[in-house]
Each structure stands twice: as C-alpha cells, then as structure tokens.
Amino acid sequence: xxxxxxxxxxxYRATGALLGPRFFVRLRPGVRxxxxxxxxxxxxxxxxxxxxxxxxxxxxxxxxxxxxxxxLWRDKSIAY
Numbered sequence: 001x002x003x004x005x006x007x008x009x010x011x012y013r014a015t016g017a018l019l020g021p022r023f024f025v026r027l028r029p030g031v032r033x034x035x036x037x038x039x040x041x042x043x044x045x046x047x048x049x050x051x052x053x054x055x056x057x058x059x060x061x062x063x064x065x066x067x068x069x070x071x072l073w074r075d076k077s078i079a080y
Contacts, residue, residue: 024052
C-alpha cells in the first residue's frame with residue numbers, strides 16, 4: 001500500500017526513483033542494508049546500480065514491527 005501511495009504521488013509531484021525491498025543500499029564497503037522502500041532523487045540517480053544503490057538514498061522507509069523494533073533502532077538507524 002505504501003509503495004503504491006508513494007509511487008502515485010511521485011508520478012505527479014517529483015522525479016526520481018522509488019525502489020522496493022529488493023534493492024540493497026551500500027553505504028560504504030562492508031555495510032549493506034536492505035530497506036523496505038527507498039527514494040533516490042533524480043539528481044542522484046547515477047547512484048542506482050542493477051541491484052543496489054551506491055551511497056545513501058534521499059529517503060528510506062523501514063516498516064517496524066514489535067519483533068524488529070529494537071534491531072532497527074540499534075543497527076539501521078545508526079548506519080543510515
């Protein structure tokens with residue numbers, strides 16, 4: 001639902017790429033994260049490779065559940 005909503009918004013309001021949960025984010029060598037959704041602005045689209053984004057995306061969405069909340073806050077939020 002969130003991907004559909006954001007995708008529709010971006011079609012009419014912005015340029016760039018909304019990427020789904022199969023795209024890794026490589027922040028630096030040895031640090032790869034797999035966000036639920038991510039957005040890369042048009043001016044940063046050169047960062048998009050076939051299966052990953054090289055460097056930080058412009059926006060990241062993580063869907064948090066009670067089981068993953070501690071790990072996401074401890075690990076991913078610090079890395080981003």
